[in-house]
Each structure stands twice: as C-alpha cells, then as structure tokens.
Amino acid sequence: MKQSTAIAIHGGAGVLTPDAFGVAERDEVHRALREALSAGDVILRAGGTSLDAVEAAVIALEECPWFNAGKGAVFTDEGEHELDAAIMDGARRDAGAVAGIRHLRNPVRGARAVMERSEHLMLIGGGADRFLAGHDLPQVENAWFDTELRRRQWREQRQGGERVSLEPGAPGYKFGTVGAVALDAAGHVAAATSTGGITNKRFGRVGDSPLIGAGTWADDRAVAVSATGHGEYFIRAAVAHEIAARIRHGGASLEAACRDVVQGELKELGGSGGVIAVAPEGELRLEFNTPGMYRAWRGRDGSLHTAIFADEDRRHP
Ligand code: ASP
Numbered sequence: 001m002k003q004s005t006a007i008a009i010h011g012g013a014g015v016l017t018p019d020a021f022g023v024a025e026r027d028e029v030h031r032a033l034r035e036a037l038s039a040g041d042v043i044l045r046a047g048g049t050s051l052d053a054v055e056a057a058v059i060a061l062e063e064c065p066w067f068n069a070g071k072g073a074v075f076t077d078e079g080e081h082e083l084d085a086a087i088m089d090g091a092r093r094d095a096g097a098v099a100g101i102r103h104l105r106n107p108v109r110g111a112r113a114v115m116e117r118s119e120h121l122m123l124i125g126g127g128a129d130r131f132l133a134g135h136d137l138p139q140v141e142n143a144w145f146d147t148e149l150r151r152r153q154w155r156e157q158r159q160g161g162e163r164v165s166l167e168p169g170a171p172g173y174k175f176g177t178v179g180a181v182a183l184d185a186a187g188h189v190a191a192a193t194s195t196g197g198i199t200n201k202r203f204g205r206v207g208d209s210p211l212i213g214a215g216t217w218a219d220d221r222a223v224a225v226s227a228t229g230h231g232e233y234f235i236r237a238a239v240a241h242e243i244a245a246r247i248r249h250g251g252a253s254l255e256a257a258c259r260d261v262v263q264g265e266l267k268e269l270g271g272s273g274g275v276i277a278v279a280p281e282g283e284l285r286l287e288f289n290t291p292g293m294y295r296a297w298r299g300r301d302g303s304l305h306t307a308i309f310a311d312e313d314r315r316h317p
Contacts, residue, residue, distance in 0.1 A: 005044040006183040006282045008297035009037050009057050011067045012176035013228045013274040016292025016308050026308065029066055033296040033306040034316050036060035040180055041298055050182035050190035050224070051089050051112075058085075058108040058192045061178035065147045067294070068176025070106055073145045073196025075154035078203045081145040081196055083107040084210040087115060090189035090218035090280075097122040097210040103129050105138040108194045111210070113137060122210065145196070157200045176294075177209055179216070179226025181278040189224035189278055191216050191240075198231070207231025213241035220280055222248040223257070228293065229266075229273010237266050243277060254279045258287040 011033060021029075040057030044050070062070025073081045085107035086097035096115025099122065104110045110132045114123050123131055133139060177195035184190075193216045195209040208215035208231035215231065217240035218224035225240035234240075239261055246257040258277050266273070267289050274288025276295065286295050288310075296306040304316040 004185050004282070006278050006284055006298060007037060007040050007044060007053060007057070007180065008276040008278060008284045008286060009033065009040065009061065009178070009180045009295065010226065010228055010274065010276045010286070011061055011178050011294030013272070013288045013290040013293035014175045015290065016294070018309060021308070029294060029308060030306045030314055032061075032064045032066055033294060034304055036064070037296040037298065037304055037306070040182055041304070044182060044184055047185055049186070050184040050188050051087070053182040053184065054180040054190045054192040055087060055108055055112055057180035057182075058178055058194050059106050062106050062108065062194055065149070066176075067178045068150075068196045069178040069194040071145055072147045072150060072176070074150050074176070074199040074201070076197070076203050077200050079154070080142050080203075082203070083145070083194070083196055084206060085111040085192070085194040086210040086212060086216040087111040087192040088190060088212060088216055088218040088224070089115070090191075090220040090224050093219055095121055095212045095216070097212060097216075098124070098128045098132070099206045099210045100125040100204065101128045101132065102142045103139045104132050105140045105144070108192050109137050111192070121212070124206070150199070153199050175228050175230070175273060177228040179228060179276060181218075181224040181226050181276050183224075183278050183280060183282055187280055188220055189218050189280055191218040191224040191226045193226045208234035208239070211235060213238050215240060217241050217244055219244050219248070223254060223277050223279050225275050225277045227273060227275045229290070230271050233266060233269050233271025234273065236269055237261065237271060239266060239275065243275065247279075254283050254285050258285045262287045262289050
C-alpha cells in the first residue's frame, strides 16, 4: 500500500538489554523518543517537507541529554566534545555535513547551513565553527554539552586503560548517535544523522555519521538511510549507499537490502550497529545487529511506536 508520509528515528544501538536500565529510566527514553518522533511527524502531517521533518526530529534528540548528540555528547580523549552531523535531501541529492565542530548547539542545523548557505558540502573543525558563527544559529561553550553520565563513562573508559570500547559484549558498549528518515507528501525522502562520536575517541577522529554514503544517504530513486554503530566499519562498508545501491541496481527489496547489509556484509567485517530506512513508497525498515537500538516509528495506522530492545514495540495512543 502506498503511504503518503512516513517517519522513523533512532537514538543509537548497542548492548541495550532490560537489566541495563531502571524502569523509570526506560520510560524517560521512550518519552524522549516519542517526542522527537512527533516533532518530525507534525511537520509531515501539516504538509511540510521531509527535510524539515528530519531536521526537527534530530534537533529534539540533540536537545535530550539521554542521547550522544548535542547536549549529552560523549567526551573525546582530551575531555571535550567534537560533534558531527549530516543531512541529505533525496529530491535533489544535495547534502550538507559538519565534522569536529565544538560550539553549535544543534549540529544538524550546521549541516543544513553548509548545504544551503555555502558553496561546499562538508566543513570541519575550526573552519566550520567560524562559518557557523557567521550565521544566525545558537552557539554555546563546549562545556555546555557536558553531562555527568558522559563524564562518568569517559572516566570508566580511561580507567579501563582502553582507548575506545567497541567489543560487542563490553558493558559500556552503547552507541547513542541520533538520526531520522522521512517521506513527505510530495514523495521526497530525506535523512539526517548527528553524533558526538565514540567515548574517548581521539581528538580529530571522524566517524561515519557525517560521511555521505556511509552513515547518511537519501535518494528519491531508492531510499533514505541513517545509521548508528561502530563508524569505522560503516565507512568501510559504505553502509547507507550500499543499501541504496542494492535497491536501485540490484532490484533488492528494502527489507532484503537492509538485512543483508547489516546482518551480512557489515557483521562479516566485524561491525556492530543498525540503520533506519524509508523507501519512497512509504515502507520503513529498522534493522540492527546489536541487542538493542533506541528507535521510534509511525505505524501505517498513524500510531506512534517506540522501542529499545529487540522485539519490543510500545504503542502510544
Ligand atoms: N556511528 C557513530 C560514530 O562512529 C557512533 C554511534 O553510532 O553512536 O561516530
């Protein structure tokens, strides 16, 4: 059945199992996911664009300290925050990205500003921060992104003597990147992704999230994808574009393309994580090879759903 609009979001994948959470904590995450989904959904329902919808949903997730993007971003090995984000418009296959930025309150706004207000596609570090400071976008001190939870995780990581903990079984193995994909009534898809990266990452490290074709991709001819997981592997597998290519050139269904890339190609390399994807016909797919992925989507009947663990489905009236 063709659906006029569709939306899904994620808030990261990893070792998310019921015993890792208190009930109150879980409820808060579900509420935050539902609110972020609604922020995008109201735009679609009012006839807005998928680009505006994914940006609004990602801003809501960036504002929520539970997720590793914007407020609540993880710490680098130098005890600061370096933020990455990307946005892509499936209608024009235009995109914008920022990496290693330190002062923009909502990095996804920065990605969009690079797309719409510069002659470039991607800006990084000090140059990106300088460009963004020249626009009317909220700026903050780097310490504004601090939270006690992330500082604790950072200290634990360093005490463990490991640079970054990426073994799927490790207790701290939890990604928190955020992203959104949407289809609007005009038939256009869009995707956006935003992240603080990985706890204790080397200063200057960039993951898959802001790389067009790795963590973020949108093309009206195939699919819009936003990814979360161990970025180095997502880059090596060009995950988001690989899914699109299987659909466009290989005739794969959305379901088969997402499954075969996330459970096959990516896993074979050793990569953990997941993706959310929307096809121009309105079909959604949320696929992950970790025990859980923070996620939310609108059902075909218009109801909103949130989930953390595999096979979970909390329906919101
Ligand atoms: N993909 C992100 C990165 O590697 C991390 C995440 O998904 O949480 O930077």
